[in-house]
Amino acid sequence: MNLFLNLKQLAFRLKAETLALYFAARDPATPWYAKFLVAAIVAYALSPIDLIPDFIPILGYLDDLVLLPLGIALAIRLIPPEVLAACRVRAQEISQDAKPVSRVAGGIIIMIWLLVGVLCVMWVYEDL
16 A cells, blocks of 8 residues: 555656646747657646556556656756756646646547547458
C-alpha cells in the first residue's frame, strides 16, 4: 500500500512540473524546439485519456512514471534555467488555487482516439 501512495505522489509531482513546463513553453525566451517538445509532453500529461487509465491500481500511474519523466528531463535541459525557475514558482502558486482544465485539448484528444478507433474498425472489417 505504501508503494501505491509513493507512486501516486510522484505522479502528482510530475503533473505539477508539467504545468511549469507549460508556462515555460509560452515564454518568449524559450527556444522553438523546446516549445515543441513541451507542447507534446503537456498534451499527453493533461490528456483525459492515458495509455493506461489512472483508476487501475499501480499500473494506472505507470505511464505517468515512465514516459513523462523522460520527456520532462529532456525538456528541462532545453529550457533556459532562469525561465524554468520563474515558471515553477508561477505553477506552484496556481496549483495551490485550482487545477487547470482544458476542454478544447480534451476534445481534440477524444477526437483523435475516435479517429484511431474508426480506422482500426475499418482495417479489421477489410481483413474479414
